[in-house]
Amino acid sequence: MTLFTNAVESIQIGVEDLSKNDDRRVLSAVRNVHAGVLLLCKEKLRRLSPDDEILLAQRFEPQPNDKGEVAIDGVGRNTVGADDIKKRFKTFHVALDWKRFDGMADIRHHMEHSYFKGSRERARQAVADAFLVIRQLLVEALQEDPLKTLGAECWTALLENADLFAAELQACQVTLKSVRWDTEAAARALPDFACPWCHSSLVRQRDPNNKSQPNAALTCAACGESAELGPVLSLAFDETFGAEGHIAVKDGGEPPISTCPECSEETYVVEEGRCAACDFTLPEDAACAICGNGLSAEDYYEHDGLCSYHAHVASKDD
Ligand SMILES: [Zn+2]
Ligand SMILES: [Zn+2]
Ligand SMILES: [Zn+2]
Incomplete structure (x- = not known):
């Protein structure tokens, strides 16, 4: 043969x-x-x-x-x-x-x-x-x-x-498209939504008429499990932005998506200054109270408004 x-x-x-x-x-x-x-x-x-x-x-x-x-x-x-x-x-x-x-x-x-x-x-x-x-x-x-x-x-x-x-x-997908997503990134990643349990693309909104992201309850039409938005978005972002992320890091830049300091999912959208899954937002003028340098989401959340350097200095003074 x-x-x-x-x-x-x-x-x-x-x-x-x-x-x-x-x-x-x-x-x-x-x-x-x-x-x-x-x-x-x-x-x-x-x-x-x-x-x-x-x-x-x-x-x-x-x-x-x-x-x-x-x-x-x-x-x-x-x-x-x-x-x-x-x-x-x-x-x-x-x-x-x-x-x-x-x-x-x-x-x-x-x-x-x-x-x-x-x-x-x-x-x-x-x-x-x-x-x-x-x-x-x-x-x-x-x-x-x-x-x-x-x-x-x-x-x-x-x-x-x-x-x-x-x-x-x-x-x-129709049930997902009617939601007003809090971030552009989530709207862009819709075609890559997948069930965190079985990886099927058949993720849907339980209530097809719901339009608000915080009220969106997702479920998988393949395995029937309910799915939290965080893990779904984190999987989807990996598909949608993964390649961009690799290139950015290789060029010494910042990846488009990073870990959200609040919900710990890979859903913090750097460009939009907020998490796509929870309500964590980085204020536009977030800066270190001592040196005035702009803060990353992590600095802002972890160090009480100080950059990591000055947070380190402050911790030594205590
Ligand atoms: Zn599933
Ligand atoms: Zn979050
Ligand atoms: Zn500083």
């Missing part, structure tokens, strides 16, 4: 698992579809390799060949994992929706390591993510026709699952 047939069959079996009304098969659905996606990625690397499948090897080393020239050979039996796939796709300029690629893996990981209810809903999301990645891999990277490759039954099931999940997600 070729790598490509293997990939296709794995996806077909996963989709079949999901379509069966059997909760024991939902994890296997996610595993099979995820494995199929990884195999499709490997197929792309195989096709990119000159003639020796070298890009599938996890490690390679220069070796002398029989003519005494330098050859690069794969070593060991391990083939590429998700991280290497990402690196190689980037090196060879193969585009892929990595956010969904990671989302699908994250759901699989969570399903394998937690016992929360609602696994069918989460499987639905993982397979919806996979659907977009599969389409991109087949159409753009491998130039294969998805309908012909996967067969009408599997392809239609993937389309229907994606539609169904999109509709559920839409219904949840």
Whole structure:
């Protein structure tokens, strides 16, 4: 069996698992579809390799060949994992929706390591993510026709699952959009809201008519647990602002989001001078009473209006 047939069959079996009304098969659905996606990625690397499948090897080393020239050979039996796939796709300029690629893996990981209810809903999301990645891999990277490759039954099931999940997600998001969020940052992060318990995106407001943030009670439509705003925002901000944060710190700057000194969640929005989850606000003119330097949220909260230096000095005088 070729790598490509293997990939296709794995996806077909996963989709079949999901379509069966059997909760024991939902994890296997996610595993099979995820494995199929990884195999499709490997197929792309195989096709990119000159003639020796070298890009599938996890490690390679220069070796002398029989003519005494330098050859690069794969070593060991391990083939590429998700991280290497990402690196190689980037090196060879193969585009892929990595956010969904990671989302699908994250759901699989969570399903394998937690016992929360609602696994069918989460499987639905993982397979919806996979659907977009599969389409991109087949159409753009491998130039294969998805309908012909996967067969009408599997392809239609993937389309229907994606539609169904999109509709559920839409219904949840509508309830969040009606809230007047206290920060711009929270409004911007809405598409990344996720349940802190099961990581499903199906987070909704219990009362869809409520418009005030302090009264917003969130619940997860996948596992049914209620979710506090702090942890939900902290997860969402990591997605929305994570990359910006890394760049800012690398350039010696301040990350857009930091720990709120009051509620301890990663929800303090530096630019807006307030926490997105609780009512902690840094006054615009917050300055050290001794040197007049501007204060960070932490200084302001922890040191009674002194900068950390003068707070340190003052503590010595006591
Ligand atoms: Zn949940
Ligand atoms: Zn806070
Ligand atoms: Zn000072």
